[in-house]
Amino acid sequence: MCGIVGVAGRSVVKNVDLLQRMRETLTHRGPDDAGLWWSEDSTVGLAMRRLSIIDLSPSGHQPMLDHDGEFVIVFNGEIYNYKDLREELESKGHSFKTSSDTEVILEAYREWQTECIKHLNGMFAVALFDIRRKRLFLARDRAGEKPLFYLHARNRLWFGSELKSVLADNSVDRKLDFTSLNYYLTFGYVPGEMCILENFRKLPPAHAMTYDIENDALSVWQYWELPEPGAQEKFGDEELVQELEWLLDDSVRRQLVADVPVGIMLSGGLDSSLVTAIASRVSTEKVKTFTVTFPGFGTFNEAPYARIVADYFGTEHTELEAGAVQPEIMVDLARQFDEPIGDSSMIPSFLISRLIRRYATVALGGDGGDELFGGYLHYSMILKSARRRPFLPASFRNIAGIPVERFLPPGFPYRDRILLRLSTEPHYLVRSGSYFDTRTIKRLLPDRKLFVSDSDKSLSNTFRRYDSKYSALCQAMSVDFLNYLPSDVLVKVDRASMLASLETRAPFLDHRLIEFAFRKVPDRLKVTPDARKILLRQLAQKLLPRDLDVNRKQGLSVPLGDWFKKDWGKFMTDILLDDAQSLFDRKIIKKLASLQYHGVFNYQRLFALTVFELWRKEYGISI
Secondary structure, eight states, X not given: OEEEEEEEESSOOXXXXXXXXXXXXXXXXXXXXXXXXXXXXXXXXXXXXXXXXXOOSGXXXXXXXXXXXXXXXXXXXXXXXHHHHHHHHHHTTOOOSSSOHHHHHHHHHHHHGGGGGGGOOEEEEEEEEETTTTXXXXXXXXXXXXXXXXXXXXXXXXXXXXXXXXXXXXXXXXXXXXXXHHHHHHHSSOOTTOXXXXXXXXXXXXXXXXXXXXXXXXXXXXXXXXXXXXXXXXXXXXXXXXXXXXXHHHHHHHHTOOSSOEEEEOOSSHHXXXXXXXXXXXXXXXXXXXXXXXXXXXXXXXXXXXXXXXXXXXXXXXXEEOOOOOTTXXXXXXXXXXXXXXXXXXXXXXXXXXXXXXXXXXXXXXXXXXXXXXXXXHHXXXXXXXXXXXXXXXXXXXXXXXXXXXXXXXXXXXXXXXXXXXXXXXXXXXXXXXXXXXXXXXXXXXXXXXXXXXXXXXXXXXXXXXXXXXXXXXXXXXXXXXXXXXXXXXXXXXXXXXXXXXXXXXXXXXXXXXXXXXXXXXGGGTEETTEEOHHHHHHHHHHSOTTSOOSOOOOSOOXXXXXXXXXXXXXXXXXXXXXXXXXSOHHHHHHHHHHHHTTOOOHHHHHHHHHHHHHHHHHTOBO
């Protein structure tokens, strides 16, 4: 795991210290080693910070040049099939000097050029400079586990694993992107290639890019797509369970490979418990499992469930007590999360990462299981809504939704569920977890230039995979996989774990498992109006202890509502009502806070606004 940065253009970079400044903003991503490379003409520079996982020797140092001096690479992530690829490339006449997966990418590029990316199974953000062609090649993994930001301006390209690395160049503008702000207020994250800063972009998951330096030309393309649902009733239940078990077995086996201690984030939930079960079966060493607890908040204590799994499989289990959590932690997290996200589970994600790092350098988790196999409650709600929608004419839904938005305040019980059933397509597929509706956003932003009106067209363009030929469930799960997963869940996991210098891996996000879930598994084995993750539960019946409650859905979360009644509420409202805060209407803030104190659930909304304001202050972002 590493942090990578680079700068490239036709003109000489006169400030050669720039690249080092960019690199050092990422020390937390790679405390073990650092490297830097400049082209002979000082027009292209690549740098990295390294967290040593595979091949701990100096031979794994980056930036790495190939043995002919034609290519140079910086790489963040892990290639899980690198040994297989190495054997294939050796059979084609390639030779290797190291045992690292980084050199395998270099030789794969020599063999297949930019098509090499299709051969990689792993999580990665890659930047490779083809010296002879004067072409920079960048690519990101299929699910979007590893981040990559870039800025193309003034005949130059900057890129980095985190936005802060590019912002180390004081010459770049830091202006708020208004469209991204509106999406953030709606969903609590900035989706797709958009970035919270104007002119910046994220390379989307499953995309690659070349930068032709001499012509200052960018070319971006998608190298992999989420498969369309196939003939979903072609396979029997038992056949699908067996294939799922084999795929998960192979993925976990590959992801346990490391030259440093490896552990598992075990919540006691279905996904992480299955990863633990497989790991206990395939690992050559005793499996280490970790659970974090929050004393005094029983409903958020996953320890009893995790203990059942750990005892059953005989793991070396550690229960980590988070202790008292002060609201000032939000300042550190807002600094780390280059683009703000409103997901308060960033807090336990960081706490458990920091605690696990005392014992291990790599941790496997269950991320992706919900999006692939139907774990979210709103999937059942969407199925129920889809059944009733034909009986509610569009004209009625449009009219009925107006008084609900106007007279029921955000956070009011069942408000979102009612709006979900009344909203137009594709809103009802993507707004199930929204923070603010359009009307509230308009009131929240007193400066009217900040408000960007929404529409069905803009939503369907941004949230890809909306297509009426698919079932409502297929559409909703595709939308979540392509947007919520990479823009919220995986951002949260990457930034929180990397702040603790911990590498996290997600066996469910092996692209073979992704393709299996979307192409082969029928809706009825994912979600019904009353059940979820049906196929995973069938596998659980084979592998997990009988006394484990796999039907509950807690997830990694904190008792933010209870905390709000104490120091957290005052901390957040003080920031949002401060005289220096001019972005959000204070009357709306006061109303949201007042409603929260009177039993209406607005703490997540206030959390999202506070994170945004802390982030804006930290990075000096102008409107």
